[in-house]
Amino acid sequence: MIGQFISLEGGEGVGKSTQTARLATALEARGVHVLVTREPGGSEGAEAIRGLLMQGEVTRWSPHTEALLFAAARADHVEKRIRPALEAGQWVLCDRYIDSTRAYQGGQGIDDAAILALHGFGSKGLLPDRTLLLTLPQGAGEERALVRDQGVADRFGARGRDFHAQVAAAFDRIAAAEGDRVRAVDASGAPEAVTDRLMEALADLLP
Template structure:
């Protein structure tokens, strides 16, 4: 059904429900006949998944913000080369759980004031933005409680606590204004089905306007 490829990303603080909504959108679009690839960052390709283990596990102080920036950019470059760009070029819809906007927040704003370096590296090594970014907005305390409740092994960033999540939320809302042409902000405090309906509506509007 899809003739033109599209690149859609999901962003939000930890525990916002973006991963669930990314999966639900993929299922919805497939039911409409679209060819959809669901992926994530860091990760999505074999090399990037190896880097994911390095940056999401271990002590919160394991890496500096500068080192994280280099690791995430390396993972993203591999992801773009091996999965995202070939799929978009083939006319598929790629849905990615996090992308460069997360790096702009976690390393560029909230931990190291490295936004300029993040953007410079992105322009140099990645060179493209998503076509549509869905921001699932949520209260940081509620999101962090959800994230910690998962009791997984990839909790390095959650372990920085509520202060980081507060900065992240404000930063994401700032990005939504800065890149208002591609961001759509969804109220993540609603029940899961209501959020999914809002996500589907925003995506349908984008797809109809993009031809």
């Protein structure tokens, strides 16, 4: 049996990490064997690249270099962890995946076709069975992230409001164009209410 591949996406502070953990618990209660992972990272090689991507000055890497580094990290992650888990029949829950590269680096002018071409080469084009896009009103996620990070943000969280607005707009475009795969989910309110909405968005895939 091939497992299901689920990614959680969204801008800063929308609750992806919290909801990935909560969703894993809810799925396991339904008897689903779940692997929880993240990007960038998830494998030894990809975690090493994560350190390069997330630390340092905002200007450390150009958008082109970031796209290449993300593609390299993802290729190792897919080969070492995601595909083996799916082939073993597990559900994979991934905190960010290819759509984050499309939104963050694409929002800085990198052509979407180029990002997908890198993904096709490095990760053989593997896409999630379902992508859950967590959404909040503009500015709300950044405010949550400020509290979460206590003023010490990574290279992406530290960027200005205009950048994050571009990221949100890019996610919206992806969701509008790929509605069969991507489901937008309201991330406001109590965590348990958000988890319920995520489970509803997976209802057709659940055993």
